[in-house]
Amino acid sequence: QKEVEQDPGPLSVxxxxxxxxxxxxxxxxxxxxxxxxxxxxxxxxLLMYTYSSGNKEDGRFTAQVDKSSKYIxxxxxxxxxxxxxxxxxxxxxxxxxxxxxxxxxYFGRGTQLTVxx
Amino acid sequence: GAGVSQSPRYKVAKRGQDVALxxxxxxxxxxxxxxxxxxGQGPEFLTYFQNEAQLDKSGLPSDRFFAxxxxxxxxxxxxxxxxxxxxxxxxxxxxxxxxxxxNNQPQHFGDGTRLSIL
Numbered sequence: 001q002k003e004v005e006q007d008p009g010p011l012s013v014x015x016x017x018x019x020x021x022x023x024x025x026x027x028x029x030x031x032x033x034x035x036x037x038x039x040x041x042x043x044x045x046l047l048m049y050t051y052s053s054g055n056k057e058d059g060r061f062t063a064q065v066d067k068s069s070k071y072i073x074x075x076x077x078x079x080x081x082x083x084x085x086x087x088x089x090x091x092x093x094x095x096x097x098x099x100x101x102x103x104x105x106y107f108g109r110g111t112q113l114t115v116x117x
Numbered sequence: 118g119a120g121v122s123q124s125p126r127y128k129v130a131k132r133g134q135d136v137a138l139x140x141x142x143x144x145x146x147x148x149x150x151x152x153x154x155x156x157g158q159g160p161e162f163l164t165y166f167q168n169e170a171q172l173d174k175s176g177l178p179s180d181r182f183f184a185x186x187x188x189x190x191x192x193x194x195x196x197x198x199x200x201x202x203x204x205x206x207x208x209x210x211x212x213x214x215x216x217x218x219x220n221n222q223p224q225h226f227g228d229g230t231r232l233s234i235l
Contacts, residue, residue, distance in 0.1 A: 004159075006159070008157065034223065036226075041228070041231075042228050043121070043208055043226035043227050043228040043229050044160065044208070044226045045226070046223050046224075046225065049223050088159050088160075090159075103148060103150065103165055103173075103212065103214070103222075103224070104150075104162045104165065104173065104176070105150075105152075105160070105162065105224060106162075107159030107160050107161070108159050109157065109158050109159045110157075110158075110159050
């Protein structure tokens with residue numbers, strides 16, 4: 001079992017819909033949580049970055065982290081065709097003293113989203 | 118440039134050949150990471166540099182993979198005696214963070230090198 005699980009979809013919604021994407025994880029040491037957007041043949045682009053539990057909002061995007069359930073979500077409001085991409089969750093642990101977790105990101109496999117006009 | 122630059126964008130090689138992939142991080146970024154992304158999967162960590170020091174190479178899949186960053190800026194990922202299973206997109210990311218804060222600073226990715234081994 002991978003440390004980060006993410007449903008690959010595909011997910012197809014009409015323009016204007018609210019999109020919910022989520023990931024679960026098994027490592028309780030994860031403290032930093034990210035969502036990246038990846039267009040075809042492009043690199044991942046950072047969308048949201050949160051620390052520990054709670055909510056963070058940025059425009060049409062809201063990220064939620066529930067550490068007690070080891071569950072993170074990304075909501076997209078008023079979705080647009082330009083939001084069509086693969087969405088990757090990623091997370092990292094706090095640095096352990098002398099450990100080898102320096103900056104390493106653990107990714108889900110990505111959810112492919114299509115927003116149709 | 119403004120972002121992480123990787124070259125070449127596409128590389129086709131025959132099985133058994135050696136390849137070298139280049140990464141130019143964002144200017145001033147001291148942390149540099151390499152990831153491997155197989156088709157339909159998320160990126161998998163390969164190795165991490167702080168300036169010229171390779172602090173973590175635990176993700177390199179075999180001793181055929183070698184990475185360097187001799188002057189603390191440009192990095193090269195080299196794969197010797199390539200195999201078909203090496204076919205993937207190789208992503209480079211950089212971060213402004215020093216080692217003490219590298220776990221809590223965002224990483225910025227290049228567009229990757231798509232490697233195909235025939």
